[in-house]
Every structure is written in C-alpha cells, then in structure tokens.
Amino acid sequence: MRFDEYRAHDAVGLGELVARGEVRPSELLELALDRRSAVDPVINAVSLLMAETGKELAERPAGDGPLAGVPFLLKDLVQDFAGYPTSGGTGPLRSVRATRHSIAVEHWVAAGLVIFGKTTTPEFGSKAITETKTFGATRNPWDPSRTPGGSSGGSAAAVAAGIVPVAGASDGGGSIRIPAACTGLFGLKAGRGLISSGPVFGDPLFGAVSEGVLSRSVRDTAVMLDILSPPDPGGPFTVKRPDRPFREAVTEPPRRLRIGFTHESPMGTPVDVEAVRAVEDAARLLESLGHTVEPAAPAIDGKQVAVDFMTVWTASVAAELAHACRVSGAPPTDFDIDTQVLAAIGRAVSAPRLMEAHARWNVYTRALGEFHATYDLLLTPTLAEPPLRIGQNRTPALADTLLPPLLRLGVGRILSRSDFYLDLMTANLAAVPFTQLANITGRPAMSVPTHWTATGLPMGTQFVGPSGSEYLLLQLAAEIESARPWFDRCPDEKGLVRPKSAR
Template sequence: MTVALQDYDATGLAALIADGSLSAAEVLDATLARIDAAEPRINAIAVDLRERGREQSAGPNAGPFAGVPFLLKDIFQEYAGARMTMGALPLKDHVAKTTSAYVERCRRAGLVIIGATTTPELGLKATTETMLHGATRNPWNLDHTPGGSSGGAAAAVAAGYVPMAGASDGGGSIRIPAAYCGLFGLKPSRGRVSEGPVLGEGWEGAVCTHVLTRSVRDSAAMLDVLAGAEPGDPFVITQPERPFAAELDHDPGRLRIGFSVRSPVGGRVDPEMIEAVHKTAVLLESLGHHVEEAEPSIDGGLLARCYMGLYFGLVAAMTARIRRETLCAASSFHPDTRALALLGRAMSAGAFVELRAHWNGFARALGEFHAHYDLFLTPTTALGPARIGALDTPRPVQLLSTVIDRLGAGRALLKSGIVDELSFKNLERTPFTQLANLTFVPAMSVPLHQGPDGLPVGVQFVARFGAEATLLRLAAQLERAAPWSTRRAFRI
C-alpha cells in the first residue's frame, strides 16, 4: 500500500497501523522519504533522530499513536542523548541530559520520535531564521516565513512530513505558525501540560506546551496524552470532566462570543484579517451562536510593555546561563538577542516586579469580559507572514547595538523610550496573542480562511481559564461546518 502521508491525520495513521493495513516501518520509510525530498526547500529539521526512530519503531510499541512518526520542537522538549540547540550557535553541540515529561508521555503514547524542528534563536521571534540553521520556509509559499517560534514544527506539518509536531507558546508561538501555515493550534491553560523536570513554569507561567496539528481530533487526543502534573510542579490545574477527545462529540451549545479586529497596540490590521473575523462571525451566527463586537477593557500598550519586560529579563538570564555553561563569547548570539539581553541586564528587579504585577489587572479585566461572553474572537495575527529576510534588523542597527552593548548603555536606552518603540515594533504583526499568555488562559487559532494571495489566515478564540473543552467543542463544530483538511500547502 502506498502511503500518502498528507491524506491522514495522526489518528488516521494510527488506525491504519493498528489494523495491519500499514506497518510502522512502512509509515516511517514514507515519512523519511518525504522529508528527504522536501527538506532542502523547507529547512524545518534542526536535529535528525531517524536512527533512534528506527530503533523505536522496530521494537514493541503501544499507545493511542503507536507507530506514528513525530517531531519534537528544538527547545525545552528534552530527549536524553539528543542534541538540543535552541536555534543558537553556542548550543550547536549541546546534548540533553534528561528526558522531559513531555517527551516521556509522547513515547508512552507510541509516537516514534524522528527529529526536532527548527526554532528562532532561543525561541524569541515570530519568524524562524537563525545564524545556526538558516531560514525555515513556509510550505504555502517558500518566499515567506512559517512564523515562530514553532515555525519548524508548523512547516513540517504543513509540508506533510508528519501529521502533528511538538510546539510551545509563550506569546503566540503555537497560534502564529498555525495561522501562517493553515493548521489548528491550541495553547492550553497554565499548568495543563507539565514543563518538568527541567522547568517549573516557563516564562513566569506564560509558556504552555502542546502540538500543532492538521485536525482538531489530533489536538484533543494529544492533550489527553500530555495533560497532567508531574511531582514537584508548582501549579496543578483541575482535571477535566471527561477526556478531551470525548468533547468533540458534544455540542458546544449557544455560545456568547465577543469579537474585535482592533490592534491592541494601535497598528494596522490587514483587510484579509478583518474579513476573516467578519466571515467567521457570520458562520458562528449560522451555527446558532450569539456574536457581537466587544472586547475586554485592557490597555494593549501596557500589556505590550509588560510582555517585552518579561522578554528582556528572560533573554538576559538565558544568555548569561548559556555563556556560563558553554564559555562562549557574547558575539556568538545574534545582535538582536544581545540587544534584548542588554536591556534585561539594565532593568532593575523592582521595575520587573512592577511590570509583572500588571498581569493581575489583565487577568481581572479578561475575567470580567468572560462573565458576559464565553469566548473572545480576534484575528490570530494583524499581518500575514513576512517574506524571508524582511524582518532582519538592518546591518547598521546591528552594529550600533554591538557598540551600545560594549559601552554598557542599557540604562540610558531604557530611559530613552526605546521600550515603547520595541514593544510596537516586535508586536506590530502579532499583537493579539500575548493576552492569553499573560493571563494564563487557553486560546486557539483555527484555519478557516485564505487570503487573496493563497496564504492561510487564522482566527483566534480566547476562553476562560481551564476551558479547553469549550474551545475543542467549537473547533470540532467549525471543522465540520467549514472543513480545511482538503487544502494542501505543498506537493512533492
């Protein structure tokens, strides 16, 4: 039987393997052949683990996804003995010493791990272009980025390498690539999936780990695989009423949905993004939901500054740790990374704590909104995927950043108003996703639309804390009403 990988989601492939229609070895061979044929153009694989995958596939394997090939994300999804580069030159030879709870649960589910996907340096951008790995390309149009930081994962799934891949989201890193690559992307609530044992909570609880998928049922089934705390986790969320996969058969009921197409940071929103939300509103109403224009009372500019403050501090800490452990020079990091680290070192602990305290206000305002509306609907992104190289920092600015770093002028920069400028510049294209991270709530990007250029356009739904079931029920209803699985990004 010839394996047309792009015709099956992970659940479908697992069923074919389970009933003997295909062997795990046949599926693996077809997967590797597709990767080898397309990878020179896509560049989505950071770490090749095919030999470990072959060993795993040849041995006894059980679980709901037994025999299905899977790709990890090359950041914080540790697999003992495998390289983990985090997209950074200083870590090009780094080998993980432990296996994360995430990877252990993937293996227990029977997934065959064959590699790890590219990510921007330290997972810091919404584009996946690095000094270490080069540019990862969007399978829908190779001149464009697949987004980031789970850009390699999104590109790999959209290109048909695997039906789903590991991903994580600290500011939109699941939802943005999902929108750009025509995939379903669910960011769970804080604590739904353990970040252990290396991390307690990533990015002050803003990071959540899950997968990027083609189908809603794969995302739900994988959440059943991944959900649950590990010993020592700092936050344990209430367990769901029933398996998430079972939610797909339940009608979501008549939901009250507020929507907005206004950029929280005051930037422009492309007409196709606005049209996608309006068309989605019409579809929702046809399905019996109540939809009206409404948004939570949140200062988007302040939220952006708080998010960038988190960014600065994290980058300063991450680069300092990596330099201690690898003895690398500061110049090993991209100039953009060094500039962010400079600002993080210049920010006082008191300033960081003051910014962090505002997160509570955002959560309270969103909670008040959710007292009246079940979901908040927005575009996933304000602008479509940029062309490869379009978001590169100009060389003169990179050189200036290097000089400023050497002079230790970080405090002067913080006083200059550059934080507001950086907040807008960094979030202009993707201003809608950070709210869910700083308030710890679940959110999803649904690939309901395409722009006039043929590139996918996602719409985002934000739910109450712990309400992944509501999102999955609605996603399944939307998938039935407006299927996206027949749309193909890339053919070999």
C-alpha cells in the same frame, strides 16, 4: 503505502492503521524521512535529524495508544531528548546534550510516537518568525518567500508540508497560534498548569509558557492533550482536569455560545483588511451555527500590556543568555544580535520594575475575567497581517555591525529607552498583537484555520476562553472543522519539492 495515502490521514488515522496491522511504524517513518528529504531543502524545518533513534523507536512493539507508531518531531526548545542537544535555535547549545527527557517527551515516548528529529525555532523562541544566524530562515510551504511564523515555525512548516501529521510546539506569547495561522493548521495553547514544562523548568516566564502541538485535525490535538496533561507531582501547581478525556470533545457539539469579537489591534497598530475579513467571516459562520456573536473587547490598555510583556520577556532572555553562556562556554557575541540586544535591555530592568510589570499582569487577568463573565469566548484575528516575507523583520545589516561594540559598553538602559528598541518591540509584536494576552493571563486560546487571503495565504482566527475551557474550545473547533473542513487543503507542490537530482 504511498505518500498521498500517508498524507490523507491525520495522526489518529495513521495510529488506527498501525493498530490494525495495515502498516508498520517503520513504513510510516520511511515515508516521513523521504518527505523530509524532498521538502526540507526548500522549507528548512528540521534542525536536528535523529533518524537512527527514530528507527529504534519504530521497531518497538507499537503498544495500544491511539498514536502508537506515528512519526513525530520535537520542537528544538525545552523539549529535551536524552543524549541529544536542545539548541533553542542557537549555535553554542548544539554541543550541550540533554541528560534526560523532558516530561512532555516522556509522555510522547510512552504514547508510542516515533520521534526522529527536532524542528527549527528562533533563538530562545524570542520571535514571531523563524530566522536565525545558526539555522537560517525557515520557510512557509504555502509560499516559501514568507515565514511560517514563530517560534514553533519549524514544526508548523513540517506539518503543513506533510513530513508529519502533528509536531511538538510551545507557546509563550503566541508561538503555537501564530505558526498555526501562518500555515493553515490548528493550534491550541492550553491554560496555565495543565501541561508540565518540567523537570528542568517549573513555571517558565511566570507561567506564560505552555507545551503543546501543531496539527492538521482537531482530534489530533485533543488526543495530544490527553497524552500531555497528566498531573506532574513535582510541578508548581495542579489544575483541575475535565471528567472526560479531551478526545471526547470532538464528538459532541458545544452549547450555544455568546462570543465577543474585535479586530482592532490592542496596540493601536494597523490591522490588514484580510485580518478584518477573517474575523468578520468567522463571526458570520458562528452565527450560522447558532451562536450569538457581537462586537466586544476586554477593557485593557493594550499598549501597556505590550510594554509589561516585553519587560518580563527581555529579563527572561537575559537570564537564558547568561545560562547558555555558562553551560556552553560561548561568549554572548556567538548568539544572534537580536538576542544580544534583548538581553542587554533585560539586564537593565531593575528588580522593582520587573515586579511592577508582572504585578500588572493581574490587572489584565481580572479585566479578561470580567469580559468572560459576559462572553464565553473572545474572537480576534490571530495575525494582524498575512505571513511576513522572509527577512522583513531582520535586523538591518548596519545595526548588526554597529550594535556589538555598543553592547560591550553596557548600554542596555540607553537602548531600552531608544527608538531602536521601540522599533524592535513594535516590529516583533505589531504583526501579532492579539496573542500575548492569553499567555499573560494564563488562559487557554486557539487558532483555527478559517480564512485564506485572496492570494491563497492562510490566516487563522483566535479564540480565547476562561480558565479550564480547553474542552469547550475543542468542541467549538470541531464544530467549525465540520462546517468548514480544512484538512484536505494543502500547499501547492510546485516550488515546494525539489527534483531528486537537486537533493
């Protein structure tokens, strides 16, 4: 098989070739490894290569699952593979090896996927870009001067560049949907409780986080949802599953839907004209498909949502940094300066203030519930602007020098009320103000690659559904995919693949 033939198939298609004996898993793995060698010097998507493990997995009997024998990459955050480190984008955790698989990884191994590496992520998944002190910048295959988003940026870059057809991802504030939008992929965040984050984690970030994947086809994500969603007996709670496999959603159109849309930032921050065009174009497409689409938005204070989200997020980063220091023996100064700042602010959050912020999540959940009593889905941009340039959100070099001694003095409370923190929060969320609501409320949401800018950069559109609407979202995504196919739309190879002499 040639690379162009490999790339012409999604994961389900490659699995069908394996099942029919037309290609061996070891052949597919070699194609994936060769592609990684060709493009990773440019895009920097793979943080850990597990080639020998991949070869061992490729030599197993393929099994009869729909993705058996297909090459696959894990996200280097939460998705533990026994015997290997899960760095979380940090240097110190690269020396700490997992003692067992995470439940998601157990499901992927049981499904016959050939896991051969892990993908880059910002430190602790805390940014909408993928740039770290340890691993450097991960780049967007559509334009290597721009970010593939975060925090599943490495997975998005790897899929968009053709290393694998689908890759592991997770979403705590948009970390599946944002990279999907930046790289022309499909990304679905499942609702709270459908996919387990165990066994190390129960309900991370008060239930805001969901494991998942990034893919080039809707059916790949649907099949992955079937693989990932068996109930976890040790999980914090169990939610109802559909009566039919998620894969069947792509074979039947959705009922006619009533969809409310908005392209105004809930934070009141600017929204690029391309994001506005993306939503307006999607609205016209949906109307042509027979759906009712009209301007509408949940009655929610978006600025307070951002504050309450970041209050919980910074407290979580403080706890993660403390844990990472304990298990690695490293001091806080070995971590990225942005992580140190967020952790310092998080340590300054009092227990009552944290609980008050989390209690207001209920207000937003009920407001979104009222919206969904009238509208089946909420349509927004996924991104407020095209993918950011590499370094655009980087902490200034002067701050990198001045902040460490201040942090040692315990100035978290002062920082939390400073213009610097407000600027940091705005910089982290202003480009992606639409995605956090689905995490806070635990609702399923997806980014669909419906729009490219005039200069050829991808920009997705987001759909947020009520609880239990994953099947409906997949139906709509498949309908859009049929009406406006994106699978064969790939980045230009120029500037993406280095000559063999330079590898």
